[in-house]
Structure formats: C-alpha cells, structure tokens
Amino acid sequence: MAMARRPYSVVVTLLLLMAAMALGPAPSSAAGADDWWNPTARPAPDSQIGVTGEPFKGTDAQGRVRGFVDAHDHIFSNEAFGGRLLCGKPFSEAGAADALKDCPEHYPDGTLAVFDFITKGGDGRHDPVGWPTFEDWPAHDSLTHQQNYYAWIERAWRGGQRVLVNDLVTNGVICSVYFFKDRSCDEMTSIRLQAKLTYDLQAHIDKMYGGTGKGWFRVVTDSAQAREVIRQGKLAVVLGVETSEPFGCKMILDIAQCSREDIDKGLDELYALGVRSMFLCHKFDNALCGVRFDSGTLGTAINVGQFLSTGTFWRTEKCTGPQHDNPIGSASAAGAESRLPAGVSVPSYAGDAQCNVRGLTDLGEYAVRGMMKRKMMLEVDHMSVKATGRVLDLFEAESYPGVISSHSWMDSDWTERVYALGGFVAQYMHGSEGFTAEARRTDALRDKYGVGYGFGTDMNGVGGWPGPRGAGTSNPVTYPFRSVDGGSVLDRQTTGQRTWDLNTDGAAHYGLVPDWIEDIRRVGGQDVVDDLFRGAESYLGTWGASERHRAAVNLAAGAPASASSTEWNPFTSYAAGRAVDGSRSTRWASGWSDGQWLRIDLGSTHRVGRVTLDWERAYGRSYRIELSADGTDWRTVWSTTTGDGGLDTADFPGTPARHVRVQGLGRGTDWGYSLYEVTVHSG
Numbered sequence: 001m002a003m004a005r006r007p008y009s010v011v012v013t014l015l016l017l018m019a020a021m022a023l024g025p026a027p028s029s030a031a032g033a034d035d036w037w038n039p040t041a042r043p044a045p046d047s048q049i050g051v052t053g054e055p056f057k058g059t060d061a062q063g064r065v066r067g068f069v070d071a072h073d074h075i076f077s078n079e080a081f082g083g084r085l086l087c088g089k090p091f092s093e094a095g096a097a098d099a100l101k102d103c104p105e106h107y108p109d110g111t112l113a114v115f116d117f118i119t120k121g122g123d124g125r126h127d128p129v130g131w132p133t134f135e136d137w138p139a140h141d142s143l144t145h146q147q148n149y150y151a152w153i154e155r156a157w158r159g160g161q162r163v164l165v166n167d168l169v170t171n172g173v174i175c176s177v178y179f180f181k182d183r184s185c186d187e188m189t190s191i192r193l194q195a196k197l198t199y200d201l202q203a204h205i206d207k208m209y210g211g212t213g214k215g216w217f218r219v220v221t222d223s224a225q226a227r228e229v230i231r232q233g234k235l236a237v238v239l240g241v242e243t244s245e246p247f248g249c250k251m252i253l254d255i256a257q258c259s260r261e262d263i264d265k266g267l268d269e270l271y272a273l274g275v276r277s278m279f280l281c282h283k284f285d286n287a288l289c290g291v292r293f294d295s296g297t298l299g300t301a302i303n304v305g306q307f308l309s310t311g312t313f314w315r316t317e318k319c320t321g322p323q324h325d326n327p328i329g330s331a332s333a334a335g336a337e338s339r340l341p342a343g344v345s346v347p348s349y350a351g352d353a354q355c356n357v358r359g360l361t362d363l364g365e366y367a368v369r370g371m372m373k374r375k376m377m378l379e380v381d382h383m384s385v386k387a388t389g390r391v392l393d394l395f396e397a398e399s400y401p402g403v404i405s406s407h408s409w410m411d412s413d414w415t416e417r418v419y420a421l422g423g424f425v426a427q428y429m430h431g432s433e434g435f436t437a438e439a440r441r442t443d444a445l446r447d448k449y450g451v452g453y454g455f456g457t458d459m460n461g462v463g464g465w466p467g468p469r470g471a472g473t474s475n476p477v478t479y480p481f482r483s484v485d486g487g488s489v490l491d492r493q494t495t496g497q498r499t500w501d502l503n504t505d506g507a508a509h510y511g512l513v514p515d516w517i518e519d520i521r522r523v524g525g526q527d528v529v530d531d532l533f534r535g536a537e538s539y540l541g542t543w544g545a546s547e548r549h550r551a552a553v554n555l556a557a558g559a560p561a562s563a564s565s566t567e568w569n570p571f572t573s574y575a576a577g578r579a580v581d582g583s584r585s586t587r588w589a590s591g592w593s594d595g596q597w598l599r600i601d602l603g604s605t606h607r608v609g610r611v612t613l614d615w616e617r618a619y620g621r622s623y624r625i626e627l628s629a630d631g632t633d634w635r636t637v638w639s640t641t642t643g644d645g646g647l648d649t650a651d652f653p654g655t656p657a658r659h660v661r662v663q664g665l666g667r668g669t670d671w672g673y674s675l676y677e678v679t680v681h682s683g
Contacts, residue, residue: 001074001077001167001169001242001282001458001461001462001463035054036054037054037055037158037216037233039205039208039209039215040208040209040210041208042095042151042208043091043092043093043094043095043096043208044095045095045096045097045131045132045496046095046096046151047096047149047151047152047493047494047495047496047511048151048493048494048495049151049154049155049158049493049511050155050490050491050492050493050494050511051155051158051159051483051488051489051490051491051514052488052489052491053483053487053488053489054233054487054488055157055158055216055233055487055488056160056233056485056487057231057232057233058231058233059227059230059231064534064537065162065227065230065231065536065537065540066162066230066485066533066534066536066537067160067161067162067163067230067533067535067536068160068161068162068163068454068455068513068517068532068533068535068536069161069162069163069164069165069426069454069455069535069536069538069539070156070161070163070164070165070426070454070455070456070457070513071163071165071404071406071407071424071426071454071455071456071539072165072167072240072242072406072407072426072428072456072457072458072461073148073164073165073166073167073456073457073458073459073460073461073510074148074166074167074168074169074242074458074459074460074461075090075148075153075166075194075198075201075460076090076148076166076168076193076194076197076198076460077169077170077194077460077461078090078146078460079170079190079193079194079197080169080170080171080175080190080194081170081171081174081175081178081181082174082175082178082180082181082182082183082185083181083182083183084103084105084178084180084181084182085115085144085174085178085180086144086145086146086460086462087101087102087103087106087144087145087146088100088101088102088130088145088146088149089146090146090148090149090150090153090197090201091149091150091201091204093204096131096149096151096495096496097131097132099131099146099149100130100131100134100146100149100495101128101129101130101131102128102129102130102137102145103128103144103180105180106126106128107128108128109125109126109127109128110124110125110126110127110128111123111124111125113125113126113128113144114178114179114180115143115144115178116142116143116144126142130145131495131496132495132496132497132498133496133497133498134495134496134497134498135498138508138509139505139506139508140464140465140466140467140468140505140506140507140508141464141465141467141506143462143463143464144462146460146509147459147460147508147509147510148459148460148509148510149495149509149510149511150201150204150205150217151495151511152493152495152509152510152511152512153217153235153510153511154216154217154511155490155493155510155511155513155514156510156511156513156514157216157217157234157235158483158488158490158514159483159484159488159490159513159514159517160483160484160485160488160514160517160533161235161513161514162230162234162235162236162536163226163230163235163236163238163535163536163539163540164235164236164237164238165237165238165239165240165277165406166198166237166238166239166240167240167241167242167279168190168191168194168195168198168239168240168241168242168243168275169194169241169242169243169461170187170190170191170194170243171187171243171244171282171283172185172186172187172244172245173244173284173305173308173309187243187244187245187246188248188266188269191241191243191270191273192273195239195273195274195275198219198237198239199219199274201217202215202217202218202219202237205217215234216233216234216235217234217235217237218234218235218236218237219237219238219239219274220236220237220238221274221276222276222543222547223540223543223544223547224544226238226540226543227540230536236536238276238277238543239273239274239275239276239277240275240276240277240278240279240379241270241275241277241278241279242278242279242282242379242382243279243282244281244282244283244284244286244309245284245286246266246278246279246280246286246288246367247262247263247265247266247267247367248262248266249262249263249286249287249288249363249367250286250287250309250310251285251286251287251310251312252310252311253310253311253312254312256287256361256363257287258287258363259363260363260366263363263366263367263370264370267367267370267371267374267376271374271376275376276376276377276543277376277377277378277379277402277404278371278376278377278378278379279379279381279382279383280364280367280368280378280379280383281364281382281383281387282382283302283305283382284302284305284306284309284310285306285310285312285314285356285358286310287361287363287364288360288361288363288364288367289358289359289360289361289364289383289384289387290356290357290358290359290383290384290386290387291356291358291382291383291384292325292326292356292381292382292383292384292385292409292410292411293314293325293326293327293328293354293356294326294328295326295327295328295329296329296331297329297331297332297333298333299326299327299328299329299331300328300329300330300331300332300333300336300337300346301333301335301336303328303346304333304336304337304339304340304346305336307340307344307346308339308340313346313347314328314349314356315356315357315358316328316349316350316353316354316355316356316357317353317355317356317357318352318353318354318355319353319354319355319385320355320644321385321389321413321644322413323385323388323389323411323413323414324354324355324385324411325354325355325356325384325385325411326354327349327351327354328349330348330349355384355385355386356384356385356386356387357386358384358386358387359384359386359387359389359390360383360386360387360390360391362584364387365390365394365584368391368394369394371402372394372395372398372400372402372549372551373551375402375546375547375549376402376546377402377403377404377542377543377546378391378395378402378403378404379404379405379406380392380403380404380405380410380414380418381404381405381406381407381408381409381410382409383410385411388410388411388414389414389646390646390647391403392414392417392418392421393646393647393648393649394647395421396417396421396647396649397612397647397649397679398549398551398552399421399549399552400421400546400549401421401422401423401542401545401546401549402423402542402543402545402546402549403418403421403423403424403542404423404424404425404426404542405418405423405424405425405426406426406454406456407426407427407428407456407458408427408428408430408438408456409428412441412442415442415445416445419445419446419448419449419451420449422541422542422545423542424451424454424538424539424541424542425442425453425454426453426454426455426456426535427439427453427454427455427456428455428456428458428463429455429456429457429458429459429465429466429507429516430466431466431467431469432466432469432516432519432520432522432523432524433523435455435520435524435528436520436523436524436525436528439453439524439528439531440524440528443527443531446531451534451538451541452531452532452533452534452535452536452537452538452539453528453531453532453534453535453538454532454535454538454539455532455535457507457510457513459509459510465506465507465508466506466507466516466519467506468502468503468504468505468506469503469519470503470504471501471503471504473503475522475523476503476522477501477502477503477515477518477519477522479491479492479501481518483514484517484521484529484533485533490514490515490518493511493512493515495511500512502515502516502518502519517529517532520532552610552681552682553681553682554582554679554680554681555602555606555608555680555681555682556580556600556602556660556678556679556680557580557582557679558580558581558582559580559600559601559602559603560577560600560601560603561576561577561579561580561588561598561599561600561601562576562598562599563575563576563588563590563596563597563598563599564590564591564595564596564597564598565590565591565596565672566588566589566590566591567589567590567591567592567672567674573586574587574588574589574674575588576588576598576599579598579675579676579677579678580600580677580678581677582677583677584614584676584677586676587616587674587675587676587677588674588675589616589618589671589672589673589674590664590672590673590674591672592670592671592672593667593672594664594665594666594667595664595665596664596672596673597661597662597663597664598661598662598673598675598678599631599659599660599661599662600659600660600661600678600680601631601658601659602657602658602659602660602680603658604658605629605656605657605658606656606657606658606680606682607654607655607656607682607683608627608637608654608655608656608657608660608680608681608682608683609651609652609653609654609655609681609682609683610649610650610651610652610680610681610682610683611625611638611649611650611660611662611678611679611680611681612647612648612649612650612677612678612679612681613647613648613650613662613675613678614646614647614675614676614677614678615643615645615646615647615648615674615675615676616674616675616676617645617669617671617674618667618668618669618671618672618673618674619643619644619645619646619667619668619669619673619674620643620662620664620665620666620667620668620673621641621642621643621644621666621667621668622639622640622641622643622664622665622666623639623640623643623662623663623664623665623666623673624636624638624639624640624662624663624665625637625638625639625650625652625660625661625662625663626660626661626662626663627655627657627659627660627661628657628658628659628661629656629657629658629659630658630659631658631659634661635655637650637652637653637655638650638651638652641665641666643668644668645668651683652683653683654682654683655683660678660680662675662678
C-alpha cells in the first residue's frame, strides 16, 4: 500500500498521516460448449470484459509456467480502515449496480468525501454515481473508489496475468481518526474478514462456471497448487498481509506490546487462513522493526502519526553504507501537527542522517525466524535500511530464498542481494516511460540471475496510478490489440455506459492492466514485456524454493569451545561456550586487544563449508576462519579486512575438519571481540 504524493490541505495532512498506512447489458451465456473461459451465467447487471479468444494454457517446452505476476494488490481494502474509506465492492450477488456504488456520505455531490479531496486535491466534489454512468470514477487519480471489481480482474487474467497477490491490508490508526466508519478498528478482525471474502469471491466465480473448482479465480496455498492452476490456464491468487501492527506488536515509548507467544499464535493463525507472504512493519515503527520514511509534507504527517501511535518520533542517524532511507524533509503539515500535545513539535533532522536508528528488533528477528520455519515469504518493502540489512543477513546465513520486494519501496542497492538469495522483485505500477527506465536499469541483474520481473499495481492501495499519455502521442495503444501470448484480442473495456481508453483515461481500474502492458511494449519494447511474461515462473521459483528449504544442522551447537581470553565481569559470564549455546541473550567477549581467537571442537570430522558469526557491537574488522583436522595444523579458508559487524556468513568449499577457529586480526571498536553466536554447517 502506498500513499499519493501531492500537495495537501490542512485537513488533508491529518488524515494522510493515517492513510500512509489500498457496464452495459450483461454478456450472454457461453458462446459454445467448449468455451471454458466463459461462464454459463453472470450476475445482472454486470461489466463487459472486452476480450475475445481462449486464454492460454499449459507450460513451455521446459515445463515453465508463463504469464504476468502482480505481486501487490488489495482486492478487499474497502473492508479496511473502518469500512468507509474506500467505496464500492469487488463483487455482489446482486451484480455491478450493487457493488459499484459510492459511499453514502459522498452523495449528492461529494461534499463530505473527505478522504477523496485529501488524496486528490481540490474540494473533493464529484459525481458519486457509479453504475451505470461512472462519470468521475474509477479514475487513475481517484484513490477512494473501487478498482478491483471482479470482472476487471477477469480482463487482466484474460490478457495474460497468471499470479495475483492479494495483500490483506488495514491500519487501526487510520480507522480511529477517519470520520466515517461502520465497524471496529481491530486490525486482525479486518484481516480475517478480507481472507474470508477472498474465498467467497472464489465461490462466487465458481458458481458462474457451474460449481466448486470450475472458475478461473483460484486461491492457492503452495507453489505446486499454483503451477497446476496456471497449467489449466487460470489465475493463481496468493494471500499476503500488509498492516502496521501485526500480531498486536505495537510499540509505546519503545516498549513492545506483544510477546513471542503472540507472534507464534499470530503466524499460526495467518498460515491457517492461507497467508503465505507478509510485511512485518508498514509506515509506523513497531515492536518488530523500524520503517523506511516518507518524505515532504506526507512524511511530516506520518511522523506525527508515529508519535500519536507510539509516543516517539522517528529518529535518524548517518547511514553506514550506500543504502539509505527516504529523507524525512521539513515540510509543514499544519493539520496533523495541530493534533500534537501542547509544547510538542516535530523534530528537525540533519540532512546527512537519512537512516532510521531502528532496525530489526529481537522480537522482529523471532518473527523472521518464525516465518522461515513456516516456509513463508517476507516482504522487505517499507522496512528501514537497518532492518532490511539484518533480514538479508539472516536469510543469507540460512540460504533462505523467501524474500520479496513487491512495489518499489526497498532501496534499489539491495536488489542484487535479493536476486542472489533467489528472491523476487517487482516494480510499482509506474507510467510506461518510468517503468521501462527502471526495468532497463536492472535488466543486467535479471540476465545474470536468469529471472523474470513483476509489477505491483497496489490497486485500492491509495497510491495513484499511471495517468494518460494522451491520444496525440506518437505511439498510443491501438485498439484492438493482441495479448502477449497472441491468443486473445483486447478491445476497449466497457462497464455500463462508460468505456475506458488507456490513452485518455490512464490506468483507472484493474481491467486496464493489459492495456498498460501493451503501452509498455510500445514505449519500452518487447524485451521488457518478455521479462514481465517470465514473472510468474520466477515468483513461483522463489516460493517453491522457500517451501523446499531445510534448516542446516548447526555442528557447533553445544560443542566444547575455548578462547584466547575472556572479559571478566562480576555479574555475568562471557566464557567461550556462550557463543555456541544457541542463545542471542548470551555472548563470548574477549580481552580488549587484537589477535584474540575463539576455537570450537566439533567432536569428530565433518565436511565444513559455512560459518556464521553474529557479532555484538564489539566486532572484528579484520579476521579469518581457520580449519584443522587435529587442532594443530590450521588452514585459512576465509578471511576479510572489511568486517562491519552484524551477522557475517563465510561460505567456502567444503573442507574436512574437526576444529574451527575464528582468528581475530583487527578490532572494529576500542573494545575486544564479542560474538553472540557462531554456527558451523556442512558444505
């Protein structure tokens, strides 16, 4: 979920601080008995699809699936934020006339469409009538009206899309301050409802096609299921979660409001609902991780929300690497700032300090490991640089591939690390020129790792979508056009009395996704679209590899350990064995000088190929990993002179050894060497 980036009024800024937190006559029955892609009946009235021809089935000659992947969509965010922030429904048994209507407070002229003028500007007035005229909505810049009507998603599927990630989304703070609501603000209550409705939509579509399992919209819970669905020519729908306080993990005055038990219970519940990917933080710092900032007026407004929610403002520090969080900026957000207690003001920030001091907390690390245990995929968009770096360290230490960046909210300098792990990257649904430029910037990396590309529409996510390039452009989308696979023909899409044209309307709703892809082909060339058409296979590759992952045996767990020295402390022990006891609450610490070592006896000879070192603040700048069969003759298998602390993973060719030694050469601080945990794995 993203937020619009445009000037805001006083009222606007207050609500955007929370918001930062997603037809004509019904077509006749199937044209022929073999037209499996057409339903036997639709609700009436309903939208037209505007596509002819059979959707492609099967796999390519190498057994790979084909098709586009939308890695970030919010089908049911109309049920979030108190239920009245986003108007209209994705489906209704009573048809489009019931589903596609405005919120009651928007009548008669939009005067009370508060969030509409917050996000779009102006006075918010608009024609609230949806079906059948749709004079003012849906539109690419109307962020409060339904864009995911099921028939529009059907058009995207018919146009070549084969994977859709439906992120269940909400935010309790937005809900609590928005003027209109018709339900509680409990986040998990909304998540449960949206999950149920996704299955209800599947049943709704199945009913049109004659019974359970016969429709094109298939919720899947493992990668093999997804592959089979796509082989049949249908759409695989994956459930994700994007919310600011998962498992109740709110933070108040830097004190976590959740426990490990809450995290385990929450992950188990989400997994049982069918959720297979999720964010751990979004917009506000929470008890799990710090966030990547928003900038300008919006950033100021969200920072106020951060304070109202947690009791603390964002805190920044100088970045230690090329990655950085977005600059917060100093733009005023008067409406939001007026909500602050007397005497409290938004702090100013140094221009050269663009990183959130908050990274991944101990509870956050517990949640990450819990997701790995359950073979779930972790979304790193919205995480701070420090949090993302720690997540990638953890995944690299375990060779776990399940990392996703789904809509351009991760520092781009992390991209190769994501690909090297086997993760998946998708770009936000930018205009075709901008999307093409970014796709070409990372094209060499995709070639290097042999992966496809994705997009994240973020429809219903309050973010804004590509506007029209204009009918007068030199290379407009020409209707009708063929789908990328060549099997279907797409004409302009009509719902009720309104017909949309990407050239003049932009990406107003989900049904225009195929048109947007055709626009990319005309602007960027076939090779960009070909990368997108390989997206489904790459996404399922990441998912499948996550499912197949098996945690490596730690040969060092509980093994005898010795050290050159141990820091003395009258209250606790920093003995060598503390670095192999399986706990990050204990550690080995050496004397305060260079040249210290930690030695581990594995008990018998093993083929050793990986060592991980989880440093405390006192880390080694220069050190090496040594192996020995007898404890006398040592061989260096890995070394560095540029250590920066955190979690280091040393990979090297598998070597028979019984003894492992970490030999410090130069310290990174004035203290000694200090390790929370050392693990040793076969290779």
